[in-house]
Amino acid sequence: MTQSTDRKVAIICSKAGLDEAYPALILANAARQSGIEAFIFFTFWGLDVITEKKVDHLHVNMAGNPASPMPTMLAGLPGMEAFAAHRMKKSMEELSLPSAREMIEILADAGAELYACELAMQMFKRKPEDLLPQVKEVITAGDFYDLADGAQIIFT
Amino acid sequence: MNKEFTTITERLDTVLEQLAYLTERQRKQEELIAELTPIAKLALGTATEKLDQLDQQGYFAFGKELVEVAKKVIEGFSPQDVHELGDAVVQILQAVRAMTQPAVLAVAADASSVMDDAAAVKPLGMFGMVRATRDDDVQKGMAIMIEVLRRIGHGANAVAEKSKQLEDKKAKLQLALGSRKQKKPLGIERKRLTAGTPAAPRPAPAAQASCAVPAGPQPSAAVIDGIAYTADGHLVDATAWTRRLGETLAQMQGVTLTDAHWAVLEAARADYETTAVSPNIRRLTQIANVTTKDLYALFPKAPGRTIAKIAGLPKPAGCL
Known part of the structure; x- marks a missing residue:
């Protein structure tokens, strides 16, 4: 299959639910595997995915999700979120899907660049040392557009 | 004179x-x-x-508006409707008379007077509603509403029953007279085209291990020097691969093979021989004792696919 050689994707990850973070990570990885340049811009709750203390505790929210088998009335009860996250992590393990931390490592090794949003960092009072070492830089939305020049932008 | x-x-x-x-x-x-x-x-x-x-x-x-309304009424109703209306007019008049009895009207007027001082009525929550049911008048009103509901339901059931009876009658009539379609055709009898020609059975879906596994042998798109290639540039037959061919393929991919490259390629081929699945990057990191970083360094552009192409294997499946 012939592909244009200079393809590039810019992925914006603004949420940190398992169901919201993985698509961004997988898409970036698949892009690298297909020889496409890729970078991810983590903003708002997405910062959790690249935060040292949070990355191993990503959850999944079933409340208000009409596709989930759990009724919203139940999904809002305490413990339900942890239960759902546990179940989802288990099925990911069965597929031998890498953990979020591993995915970040793989991405960095594969040459995908990871960026954190400056404004979100200030809002959540995060310091650059709170982030995973794979994060290349803390940038602004304007910098994002400079980086994304000529790229296809994906928002997850 | x-x-x-x-x-x-x-x-x-x-x-x-x-x-x-x-x-x-x-x-x-x-x-x-x-x-x-x-x-x-x-x-x-x-x-x-x-x-x-x-x-x-x-x-x-x-x-002018009145004329328009009349026009709409005429357009909206067929003569049949009007005829039926004529039958029902007595009932309608009876209903109107029942509704316009002074006592009924007084109740309605009293009820609608609530609207006048709607501003004074406080909004009611779920618990408020339960509390309100303790009031004797509310209880009575509720009972009446329930009775009205019961009668409406009863009436609706009767209507449904009636239409069902009509359907039954039709079915019985059909049974007695026989459907036209079931009767034998007159004249020369010939087989119906639709009967006896069942649709060709669908090919059973190939069992797929995970997403995007190429099912069965891929069709060959090109044959170069007696070797068939798929449209993606992978070998159609993995057994047709030789080391020499691998070198040629690597050149085409712009990769200069070193010992490190060969180690990965051989691991990939060995894995394919045992599992019959072309290994993806994650699998390669597990079997070939290399890191993801190494793989991207050795085969910079799309390592998984490039390795499979050079090693003469099918396109690797999966998203990792």
Whole structure:
């Protein structure tokens, strides 16, 4: 299959639910595997995915999700979120899907660049040392557009 | 002679009298017209003004609308509907009479008076609703509403039953008379085209291990030097691969093979021979003792696919 050689994707990850973070990570990885340049811009709750203390505790929210088998009335009860996250992590393990931390490592090794949003960092009072070492830089939305020049932008 | 003259004179007198009378009448008519003209003008002016006033008050617009409504009614109802309406009119009138009994109207008026002081009514929550049911009047009202609901349900059931009976009758009639379609065709009998030609059975879906596994052998798109390639540039037959071919393929991919490259390629081929699945990057990191970083360093552009191409394996599956 012939592909244009200079393809590039810019992925914006603004949420940190398992169901919201993985698509961004997988898409970036698949892009690298297909020889496409890729970078991810983590903003708002997405910062959790690249935060040292949070990355191993990503959850999944079933409340208000009409596709989930759990009724919203139940999904809002305490413990339900942890239960759902546990179940989802288990099925990911069965597929031998890498953990979020591993995915970040793989991405960095594969040459995908990871960026954190400056404004979100200030809002959540995060310091650059709170982030995973794979994060290349803390940038602004304007910098994002400079980086994304000529790229296809994906928002997850 | 004298007598004749007298007669003529008398006649002339009569004519003169008549003339005078006619003249007088003409004069009177002219006077009348002269007097009437201003009055008529005035009257016409008033009439125009009046009509204009009516128009301003919207009488004509109303009339026009009324015509429109009538048109809609005529368009919306068929003569059949009107006929049925005629049958029901007695019931409608009875219902209207029942509804317009003074007692009923008084209840309605009293109920609607709530609307007048709606501002004073406080909003009611779920618990408020439960509390309100303790009120005797509310209980009575609720009972009446329930009774009304019961009767509506009863009526609806009756209607449904009636239409079902009608359906049953039709079905019975059909059974007795036999459907036209079931009867044998007259004349030359021939097989119906649709009968006896079942649709070709669908090919059973190939069992797929995970997403995007190429099912079965891929069709060859090109044959170069006796070796068949798929449209993606992978070998159609992995057993046709030789080390020499691998070197050629690597050159085509722009990769200069070193020992490190060969280690990965051989691991990939060995894995394919045991599992019959072309390894993806994650699998390669597990079997070939290399890191993801190494793989991207050795095969910078799309390592998984490039390795598979050079090693003569099918396109690797999966998203990792």
